[in-house]
Amino acid sequence: MKRNKIALAAVGLLAAGVIALAGCSGGSGNNSGGGATGKTDAAAIITANGSEPQNPLIPTNTNEVGGGKILDSIFAGLVYYDAKGKPVNDMAESIKTDDPQHLTVKIKQGQKFTDGTEVKADNFIKAWNYGALASNKQLSSYFFEDIEGYNADADSPLTGLKKIDDYSFTIALNKPASDFALRLGYSAFYPLPDSAFTDMKKFGEAPIGNGPYKIGGKGWQHNVSIDLVKNDDYQGSRKVQNGGLTIVFYATQEAAYADLQGNKLDVLDAMPSTALPTFQKTLGDRAVNQPAAVFQSFTIGQFLPHFSGEEGKLRREAISMAFDRAQITKKIFFGTRTAAEDFTSPVISGWSSDIPGNEVLKYDPKKAKELWAEADKISPWSGTFQIAYNSDGGHKEWVDAVTNAIKNNLGIDASGAPYPTFAQIRTEVTNRTIKTAARSGWQADYPGMYNFLGPLYATGAGSNDGDYTSADFDKAISDGIGNPDQKAQLEDFKKAQEILFKDLPAIPLWYSNVTGGFGTSVQNVTFGWNSVPLYYQITKAAK
Missing domain, CATH: 3.10.105.10 (Dipeptide-binding Protein; Domain 3)
Incomplete structure (x- = not known):
């Protein structure tokens, strides 16, 4: 059946009860063949294609793929999704749901932003409140509508967020939402450091995150690229196997594919339509075509x-x-x-x-x-x-x-x-x-x-x-x-x-x-359930 080409890896909703995420580990998905062999370079920079973000890199104001790729690499939420879409604890030690309307979150201690400050309950509560306030006009404010106190037309605080102590808080919803715990890996729910609230626009140009990568190198060169480097302070499960990630903003997919074929680009996740008849034959086991x-x-x-x-x-x-x-x-x-x-x-x-x-x-x-x-x-x-x-x-x-x-x-x-x-x-x-x-x-x-x-x-x-x-x-x-x-x-x-x-x-x-491919110098390339490569897993051959 034609639909079976896509329906190979079904993922489901989480029901109410105890969401026992603490013991989960990230799945590697289907590791690709081909690519480099032999000794790898832990400091090597991986290059990938992308697009210029629509807005400054503020988690609650990003709802497009170009910015989303970057945010998911430099921030860590309560959970992340593995290659198959399974939620895995990141900043959260546990997320418990007594019913579809009430959740209790406990955060791991010792997790830090790249400015050295610790990730605490307040960093989630303040970030979510910022995203929900009407005057801030955040594109992802809709994601907070189920939390008590949300008002799309007013600057109402989210009264459903209550701090228990520095490392735990509760979430009360204004109506049952049985998949709310599953949503918490989305970028709108990322925490923000205290420094973000001093000048949010400035922060969005060079965000301070808490994820596996951080802004480095030449930073964000608008309409050109953004340089990310490994964040050694990150303690979550997305262990970075390379030195960094440079996302290049290509004007056309044809240009990106040409660079991939010339080994000037390591990973491509959007194949130009002109290459669709031939890319699998051209790249062999370095081609990707999966649901x-x-x-x-x-x-x-x-x-x-x-x-x-x-x-x-x-x-x-x-x-x-x-x-x-x-x-x-x-x-x-x-x-x-x-x-x-x-x-x-x-x-x-x-x-x-x-x-x-x-x-x-x-x-x-x-x-x-x-x-x-x-x-x-x-x-x-x-x-x-x-x-x-x-x-x-x-x-x-x-x-x-x-x-x-x-x-x-x-x-x-x-x-x-x-x-x-x-x-x-x-x-x-x-x-x-x-x-x-x-x-x-x-x-x-x-x-x-x-x-x-x-x-x-x-x-x-x-x-x-x-x-x-x-x-x-x-x-x-x-x-x-x-x-x-x-x-x-x-x-x-x-x-x-x-x-x-x-x-x-x-x-x-x-x-x-997702149709794409990868170069001859990289290995361990996995494309996730949502079509985005798991950049942190990619290794590169030593020169």
Whole structure:
């Protein structure tokens, strides 16, 4: 079955009870073959591809991959996720849940930030409160909405956070959230040192973290690269096997792949579409093509002309049925994508291909034309339909294919709208100055189904790019996340997706494998459940 290419490593939700993370150890995943052999250099710097972060590197204000890669390397939260998505204690000694609404956290003593100060309970409490305050306008503030005291429209402290002593605190939620402990490895929940609150903007340019790496070398050179070095004070389980990590911000994936082939780049996690037919043969056992918790879509904002109300619903449905996902995944992506059948990912436990309403994802140009004509009766179409995309992300080919199909099948002008960088397009989307539809998608923050639904489509959610709102959807996901019975929870999430298929706040495209590779001088390269390499495990041959 085609879906089995992705559904190889399912990960599940945590139920209420005692989350016994203290004894867990990180899994190594599938260690890759090929690469270097013989003596390794513990001081060697690993080079990897990346993209310029959208914002200063503040954990609660980063919701895109470019910044996320860096934050996950220089910070350590209460837990981290191993290669298979299993939560493993990092700063936490224990996390206990008496019920789905109350948690008690105990922190390991002696853990330090790179400025020498100790990581304590206050560092978590103050950081989370900073992220939650409305006046700080943090992109990830939505992650704190389940904690008592949260108010998206006011500077209300999180009254649900209570310090017990320097190394322990409690979390009281305003409603049951059975997967809350699982979320705590996401970057929004990282601690901050006291020095961050003196000048947060300045801190974001050269953050002081507590993770396996720290800022070093030439630091952050905007639009060029960022240098990280091993943090010898880090005592967690993510033991760094190299001297550091340099993430290079490439203008195109083609340039990154060329550097990989020339051994100027050690690890690549985004293969250009032009290389998809040949990269596995070219790289041999240094090629990577494996399932990942990545969902791709494009979003047509509710605020755009012709896309609100009943007219907007009809036009979204018509557009969704006007192009052939299966053909695009075959002709352009050469089997490294699978046509979407829902709004989540087959890698996540509870995924289903039988959501009522998902027939809107089937290619049906005749039906698409009929729906478009119905919308024209409400308000005649005018203008050009465009999908904005970032040129540095390898999206041109599929955007051209989708818009050409829309143009041919709906009889309207349609085209791509390229932006030079991911940061530029995200800024316009965030500020709602975008005038077109825009590519979107989701690389999971934590391995739970709610993460693909709540943060993207709940009313007011931080990554709700199209300003979608539905009281019925909000209730369905709220009911689901509040239910400790996993079977009943998944039924609620199924109901939530039925609503999404009626409203189409985003147009599902396909599930992505992570496609990449690594150079001849490195070994122990593992790509995690969310498509990001486990950089700290990588070793490099001695010269």
